[in-house]
Amino acid sequence: MRALKEGLKFHANAIKSGFTPTIFAANQLIHLYSKQGFVREACKLFDEMPERNVYTWNAIINVHIKCQNFTAAQFLFDSAPCKDSVTYNSLISGYANSDGHENMALKLFVQMQYESESVKVDEFTLTTLLNLVAKLRALCYGRQLHSYMVKTNNDSSGFAVTSLIDMYSKSGCYNDVWSVFNGSGDRGVTDVVVKNAILAACCREGELELAQEIFSTQLELNDNVSWNTMISGYVQNGRVEESIQLFRCMAEEGFNWDNHTFATVLSACSTLKNLKLGKKIHVRVLKEGMLASPFIASGIVDVYCKCGNMGYAESVHKTVGTRNSFSITSMIVGYSTSGSMREARRLFDSLAEKNIVVWTAMFSGYVKSQQYKNVFHLFREFQNKEKTVADALIVVSLLCACATQASIDLAIKLFEEMKQTGLQPDAVTFVAILSACRHCGLVEEGEMYFSSMMEDYAITPETDHYACMLDLYGRSNQLKKAVAFFEKMPIEPDTIILGTFMNACKMNRNLELARMAENKLLEIEGNNGERYVQLANVYASEGKWDEMRRVMKRMRGKAVKKVTGRSWVNVGNSVHVFKSGDRSHSEAEAIYFTLGCLIQELCGVLAFDDLI
DNA sequence: GTAGGGTTAG
Incomplete structure (x- = not known):
């Protein structure tokens, strides 16, 4: 603040006395203004400068990147008469770290390689790019960058090693993490950032004991990040109670809890529904003025929601979280869990972009409050607004609503609508549609979809499709069709198909065929106790007690273990x-x-x- | 003499 005051004084004096600040002084002022968020002042100064150098251009481009104004940043980048590596690195990093502009970062990186001699790809460019490929899960580019770094001798600094470890860890290549780490000499015991990266990588892999071991060696090297990484590692791996022990230990060892610590522990409180600790952290966070952090604000809202205290949640949310999408998400999930669908809907409508969590929360909330018509309305909305296909949880809600409404033929109408919107059904979609057909006995429709799947969409039927068709015939008392279908199948029937076929025989009271299926089934899976029980049930249902005893005896003879049926x-x-x-x-x-x-x-x- | 990079949080 003092620097800003002095800067402003200097600038005012310069204006009053009519002298023009040197380029150096003006550049400094632009940085100062940018730091304080005085964008207009920075731009005005830049516009008034009679002469500019590459630092001036870099400074003004950074002003716009800082406030995420990429149109202005790109325009200035294109107009800059002189550029250096910093000009490129700044904009590449700006794009890489903002959601939705990642492609621009890659484009600039390519462009950078065709620039003049004064612009060289350096370690800054490479580490930024490693971060980007980790974010985009583009492992093949990550490997190319790594090999380029080795060739250009850019792979050994602490920054390089950290970025490589992080990239491989986030890409799921745990072995590569270790080969980078082991090849980095003693960095793991001298550079705390490298140590923290390897700790995070172990936690991601679920290797908590190893992380703990590394954390405990060279204790003096640990910093706040090391502690936060371990606390978060325990939460990520479901060992939430231990994470709270570590949180207490952190303070005992003389480390200060920071906003990262609180955000992690708040999520632990949510998981444990520990309202007492959540409230304590709320008070502490208020005292330390941390509520402005969106992570902390949403964390507190989430604790109150998970503990069912929607009144407190609403008041914190209204004070700090109305523009925080995580806070809104927590509120929607909270209201929908407690069945307050009107409130959930109000917040849902206030979200411009809806993520899969809020969609799922709304679906299950409507099911829970038995508002089935709203489930169908919501699904239409989902189809209109979202380009993605409904995930499993949404389908479960829909099926639940359909089953309750006894209107399964509706889950088919939706399919027709899906086709009209141009979405391509895949093998899984057809399993769902054939399942719907079998549940309401729509034989002709089932046959139509089955052949359409092969002819119109070139999808080769798999076990599940065949099993659906057999079950459809079985349930509709069309055993002849089931047998014909079974005989024509181009694949070797597996246990699922044989089991379904056997059930079809059971439903149609054809024990001869059931026994044929039995022999085949036991040939393939003679050690599976469930199969014997299934067979025994077929005979029991017909009152064929001798047959049933025979099967059970056959099972005992094999010494297989019957799996206990569970409800x-x-x-x-x-x-x-x-x-x-x-x-x-x-x-x-x-x-x-x-x-x-x-x-x-x-x-x-x-x-x-x-x-x- | 100015700038740009890495780890941890929802």
Whole structure:
């Protein structure tokens, strides 16, 4: 601030006394203005300069990059009469670090290589590019850059090693991470940034114990980033309680918690629904004036949302987060989880760009509040606005709504609409559509889609498609068609197909064919206990007890282990899994008591025989 | 004498 005041005083004096500052002084002033965000003042000074040099151009280009005005930055870049490596590196880095301009960074990098002798690709260019390819997950370019760095002797500085480790780690090449690290001499024990990069790489790979070991050697080298990396590593790997222990340890060891620490620990509080610690951090963050950080603000909102405290969440969100897309996302998820769909919708509509998390939250929220019509409306909106295909979670919501509305033929109408919008269905789309057909017994439609898949879209049917068709025939009591289809199949039937075929036989009461399928199935998968149980059920359903005993005996003879059948039930946000006679659940006593009451109720309605 | 690069957070 003092420097700014002095700069302004100097500038004012210069104007008053009519003397023109030297190029050097004017360049300094531009930087000063830029640092303070005084864009207009910087531009005015630049415009008034009678003479400029390459530093002047670099300074003014950076002013615009800093405020993300790439139109102005690019215009000045193109008009600059002199450029050096810094001119290029600045704009390349600006583009590389802003979402949506990454291609421009690559284009400039290519252009840079055709420039004059004064503009050379240097270590700054290369490390920036490594960051970019890590971001774009473009590993092949990363490898090319690495080999260029080796050839030009640009691969050994701390910066180079860090960027290479980071690029390989983010690209999932853990072995390459280690070959770079091992080839870097003793940098890992002398350069804390290299050490932090390798710690982050281990955490990404799930090698927490190794990270801890590296962290603990050369303790004196560790800095705040090392601690933050480890705390975050524990959170990323689901060891959230330990991350909080480490967070406490960090302060005990004399390190200051910073905004990164708080952001990470807030996410740990969200996971653990630890409202007490979340509130403590909220107070601390308020005291330290950190609430302006979008990461911290959204982190606090998220804790209150996850803990179901929507009132607090709303008040923090209104104060600091209304333009923060992460905060809005947390609020939408929070409202939709608690079934407040009107509030969720209000925030959803306020988002200009909607990510997959908010779409999914809205879908599941509508399902949870049993607003099925809204599920379908939302899906139409999704199709109109988004170019991507619905992901699995959205499809589950849709199927749920369809099943409840008993209108599965609708999941087909949507498919027709999808085709009209020009989206290309793939093999998975056809599994979904054939599944829809089999659930509502649409044989002709199923056959039509099956042949259309091969003829119009050149998709070769796979196991799932064949199984869908067999099941479709089976459920529609068209066993003859199932048999003909089964015999014509160009692939060797596997256990899924044989199992489906066998079920079709069961549904159509043809035990002879079921036994044929049985023999084939057990030939392939004689050690799978589930298959024997499936077979036994086929015979039991027909009252063929001898046959059933025969199959069970066959299984025992093989000494295979029967997999216990399990049921699961979704209550609130958790799934509870039970097996027969299971008493391991923490609420087992209450559950069995309730079950006893239900059975008593039922006994009044049903004959005792029906219950055994 | 000015500028530009790396690690950690939602």
